[in-house]
Amino acid sequence: MSLRFSCNSTSFPQQHQVRGNLKSSKNLDKVRNLVKTVGVPSLTSSPLESLRRGNWVKLICGASFEDVVDIRNLSLVYTLAGVDCIDCAADLAVVSAVNDGIESARDIVGLRRPWVMISVNDDEDLHFRKAEFDPEDCPLDCSRPCEIVCPASAISLNEGNSTLEVSDGTNASRVLKGGVITERCYGCGRCFPVCPYDNIRVVTYIRDTTATADLIKRNGIDAVEIHTSGRQSAFFEELWDGLGDSISHLRLIAVSLPNVGDSTISSMNTMYSIMEPNLPCFNLWQLDGRPMSGDIGRGATRESIAFAVRLAAVKDRPPGFLQLAGGTNAHTVDGLKKMGLFQTTSITKNSKDEILTASLPNSLHALIGGIAYGGYARKIVGRVLSSMQSQYGVALIEDYPEHLLEALREALALVGTVKSYDPF
Ligand code: SF4
Ligand code: SF4
Incomplete structure (x- = not known):
């Protein structure tokens, strides 16, 4: 795709645009x-x-x-x-x-x-792509190798209730929630081959x-x-x-x-x-x-x-x-x-x-x-x-x-x- x-x-969020009076901060002397x-290069x-x-x-x-x-x-x-x-x-x-x-x-x-x-x-280029998957498609007992190999901590999974009703319409079933944190994924591709269920898709962009x-x-x-x-x-x-x-x-x-x-x-x-x-x-x-x-x-x-x-x-x-x-x-x-x-x-x-x-x-x-x-x-x-x-x-x-x-x-x-x- x-x-x-x-x-x-x-x-950029406003709280990050406000800089304090750092020149006078003694805590930063070290x-x-x-x-x-x-000897970091000077202004010149x-x-x-x-x-x-x-x-x-x-x-x-x-x-x-x-x-x-x-x-x-x-x-x-x-x-x-x-x-x-x-x-x-x-x-x-x-x-x-x-x-x-x-x-x-x-x-x-x-x-x-x-x-x-x-x-x-x-x-299309390796540097311009993201991983994507629906965590609800993942088996609950998956050992989650995708999470382990990701060097950017861009995959986060937790158990939760399914958004879909189970067949008897009463109790929600347990599923995985979360998935790829899109802004952290830089497309390294290491998660793609480790998924035993081939669930991870590549989204490329220009x-x-x-x-x-x-x-x-x-x-x-x-x-x-x-x-x-x-x-x-x-x-x-x-x-x-x-x-x-x-x-x-x-x-x-x-x-x-x-x-x-x-x-x-x-x-x-x-x-x-x-x-x-x-x-x-x-x-x-x-x-x-x-x-x-x-x-x-x-x-x-x-x-x-x-x-x-x-x-x-x-x-x-x-x-x-x-x-x-x-x-x-x-x-x-x-x-x-x-x-x-x-x-x-x-x-x-x-x-x-x-x-x-x-x-x-x-x-x-x-x-x-x-x-x-x-x-x-x-x-x-x-x-x-x-x-x-x-x-x-x-x-x-x-x-x-x-x-x-x-x-x-x-x-x-x-x-x-x-x-x-x-x-x-
Ligand atoms: S492509 Fe790389 S950075 Fe993105 S989720 Fe997979 S392992 Fe993490
Ligand atoms: S390895 Fe595949 S199946 Fe397992 S949690 Fe990751 S994406 Fe889901």
């Missing part, structure tokens, strides 16, 4: 001290400079993740950790939540603002281009990312044309694509030729190694590194920064270093097919602009957010400084692998 989604006009101790260090130096970090909230409370708190924590960009769903409420998190972080410490990026798709163009023209969006398979240039062109003059408001245009083997470079060149006549800003290629898998384990990052090695060695690729995603986690920088690709400027192979690289003098751009972290970044901070929520309910993380400190340590440990922060 495929749907067309428009941008949601709901505004947070401020930690940010200063590790721009996201563009990070791309050039090869230490750009993007937080991926998820093209389909729409839990505005978590998104707001994640954005606050990762802004304090010094990310350069926060990528989120092309939805007004989500964009407002990201900007609220960013500004609340900047109220605590005067850091520069990360860019806000929205994600759209030109065709973001509406006109609504996206209107959203871009509002304040608070700096970049757009087009997810594409790269196989259907006509779909890409249709989306690009549909965005029209809204792109003149942007500082960066990213194209996220999977590794499609030998045709990857020709697809990239075709897409670049479509964009190039009216490309108003810098562009970036997001190399989506193994989509939505960074939280699974160490090995998940191998495909994104292999994709980067392959592209970096190709001479006739189109202009644009290269950035890893899809399977990225705490091991990605080590993997890049092993391949000689971290903050280097060129890659060649010698007669023995060994990789030779050149290190980064100040005047040259890094070959790999940086790394985007999604599932792994959300998992390490999400643990703290869940614990806070189970203790206090829906909350602004800065109201609980010990939780904020714990979440910030997690975020700094990840972002610091790219930005080489001082130990803390």
Whole structure:
């Protein structure tokens, strides 16, 4: 099933828009001290400079993740950790939540603002789908593996009374209630194969281009990312044309694509030729190694590194920064270093097919602009957010400084692998 989604006009809940006088809050001194101790980039260090130096970090909230409370708190924590960009769903409420998190972080410490990026798709795409099922169709004695495997806690089931009358019209029968929490589902697909009764459906959707163009023209969006398979240039062109003059408001245009083997470079060149006549800003290629898998384990990052090695060695690729995603986690920088690709400027192979690289003098751009972290970044901070929520309910993380400190340590440990922060 495929749907067309428009941008949601709901505004971020008012209680989350009200920020206290955080600059004067003594309780947050430990947070401020930690940010200063590790050397998070100051107001003068721009996201563009990070791309050039090869230490750009993007937080991926998820093209389909729409839990505005978590998104707001994640954005606050990762802004304090010094990310350069926060990528989120092309939805007004989500964009407002990201900007609220960013500004609340900047109220605590005067850091520069990360860019806000929205994600759209030109065709059906793994990142733009949701799981769906009717829990009343599930046997009561199902061991509920769907709930267990979901990395986003997006499935919640409880026993309750059926809404349908039983045949004798007297007692309601017991059934499962709840199901998929739509705004938390980001379409990772892990629940689909584990259901023993094949009850879970996939609902895919394509973001509406006109609504996206209107959203871009509002304040608070700096970049757009087009997810594409790269196989259907006509779909890409249709989306690009549909965005029209809204792109003149942007500082960066990213194209996220999977590794499609030998045709990857020709697809990239075709897409670049479509964009190039009216490309108003810098562009970036997001190399989506193994989509939505960074939280699974160490090995998940191998495909994104292999994709980067392959592209970096190709001479006739189109202009644009290269950035890893899809399977990225705490091991990605080590993997890049092993391949000689971290903050280097060129890659060649010698007669023995060994990789030779050149290190980064100040005047040259890094070959790999940086790394985007999604599932792994959300998992390490999400643990703290869940614990806070189970203790206090829906909350602004800065109201609980010990939780904020714990979440910030997690975020700094990840972002610091790219930005080489001082130990803390
Ligand atoms: S698709 Fe992924 S995020 Fe969505 S409910 Fe299934 S396991 Fe959870
Ligand atoms: S695994 Fe399938 S049958 Fe069991 S609770 Fe989940 S969706 Fe229902």
